[in-house]
Amino acid sequence: PLGQAVAGEIADGLCTSIPRGGTIGEALANARRGAARAGRVLGDDFHTSALVNVLMLEPGEPLASPRVIAEVGPAVMTNFHYLVDWVRETGKEAPAYVRPVWDEYMAFRRARDAADAHLKMHASHYATIDPEEARFLTPDIIRNFCIVGEPDELIEQLRRLERDGLKQITFHPPFERRYEVMERFSRLVMARM
Numbered sequence: 001p002l003g004q005a006v007a008g009e010i011a012d013g014l015c016t017s018i019p020r021g022g023t024i025g026e027a028l029a030n031a032r033r034g035a036a037r038a039g040r041v042l043g044d045d046f047h048t049s050a051l052v053n054v055l056m057l058e059p060g061e062p063l064a065s066p067r068v069i070a071e072v073g074p075a076v077m078t079n080f081h082y083l084v085d086w087v088r089e090t091g092k093e094a095p096a097y098v099r100p101v102w103d104e105y106m107a108f109r110r111a112r113d114a115a116d117a118h119l120k121m122h123a124s125h126y127a128t129i130d131p132e133e134a135r136f137l138t139p140d141i142i143r144n145f146c147i148v149g150e151p152d153e154l155i156e157q158l159r160r161l162e163r164d165g166l167k168q169i170t171f172h173p174p175f176e177r178r179y180e181v182m183e184r185f186s187r188l189v190m191a192r193m
Helices: 002-010 024-037 066-090 096-112 117-122 139-145 151-164 175-188
Strands: 013-017 047-051 053-056 146-149 168-170
Touching (some): 002 013, 002 024, 024 047, 024 151, 053 066, 053 151, 053 175, 066 117, 066 139, 066 146, 096 117, 139 146
Parallel strands (some): 013 047, 047 168, 053 146
């Protein structure tokens, strides 16, 4: 919230992440508070961008499929790792969107932690999924962390975010399939918006 307020105070736009940065409405409200402190009003030209996890499902594909876990697991677990550090540093409670598995995940981390635990935890970011962590990628967790669905559902969710004030998304496709994922997203989603 403080960084979002500073963006409103001094910047031409705001880059946030979903879900970690809150909703787009919350992020913009924080930016407007900062703008008001500086005597500014945020106009339509105030750019909004969000780092998101996008998962395009095949027709009828379940959220627990091996392809789904491989495709969004690295990005979702990167967010988990950030939250581990955030909870440790702030002493605050984990956000509601991770609570269904949080206690079990933290017990897993404690059992595994060693002198170089921090480096090991962050080594796989956006690249690979630790097979032992994959069990925490439940369908609910995937839904909480991703814009997820078949193409029509993705378009609906993105249009909702656009109505809330979001102008751009950025996402990290899995490295090995990045060109295929980007081409498919471009053809089946972007071309229809």
